[in-house]
Amino acid sequence: MxxxxxxxxxxxxxxxxxxxxxxxxxxxxxxxxQGQGSCFSPTDLIGTSLATCLLTVMGIVAERHGWTLEGATARVVKTMSPEGPRRIAGLEVWIALPAHLEERQQATLRRAAETCPVKASLQGAIPMTLHWHSG
Structure with missing residues (x-):
């Protein structure tokens, strides 16, 4: 806790x-x-949580296998609903894995990311799309 x-x-x-x-x-x-937008909004943190959770879960798997994941990135785009009630309408994440990883390693990391606790918690409540790239 x-x-x-x-x-x-x-x-x-x-x-x-x-x-x-x-x-x-x-x-x-x-x-x-009605805010100043001077830092993360509460809903921005949900998108940030998803992206960093994906990277963290992949990092755990990479370390377990002795693979280097440094340089992996995740860029998240949050879309808000155009009408009320105000809510997150969707999250899209572009994940780039380091080019040195073999296809087998990338596939293992993609499967691991799908088990991310934040993704599992949001599933069914917020539409999410993951886009995968290497290099």
Whole structure:
């Protein structure tokens, strides 16, 4: 169990502290929803969570096999619903694996990414599309 403590700072901004580490992040409402858009919005963090979870799960598998995953990237595009209620309408993620990985290794990493806890948690609630590239 992990505890994260959040506090409203005013001006549509919030701060959050990760209990175990003390690490802090801030959020701001996006410009299209009355905020300044000066940092991640709460819904941006959902897309960020998906992309970093995919990379982390692949990293676990890569380390287990002695493969180098450094340089892998994930770019996520979040689309909000055009009408109410305001919600995430879709997440698209472009994942680029290092070119040195063999096709067999890439296939293993793709399968592992499909088991990412964030993806599993969002499945059925938010449409998600993963695009895979190497090089």
């Amino acid at each position: 992990t505890t994260i403590t959040c506090q409203y700072s005013g001006g549509l901004r919030c701060g959050a502290e990760h209990g175990p580490s003390g690490s802090r992040i801030e959020t701001d409402a996006p410009v299209d929803n």
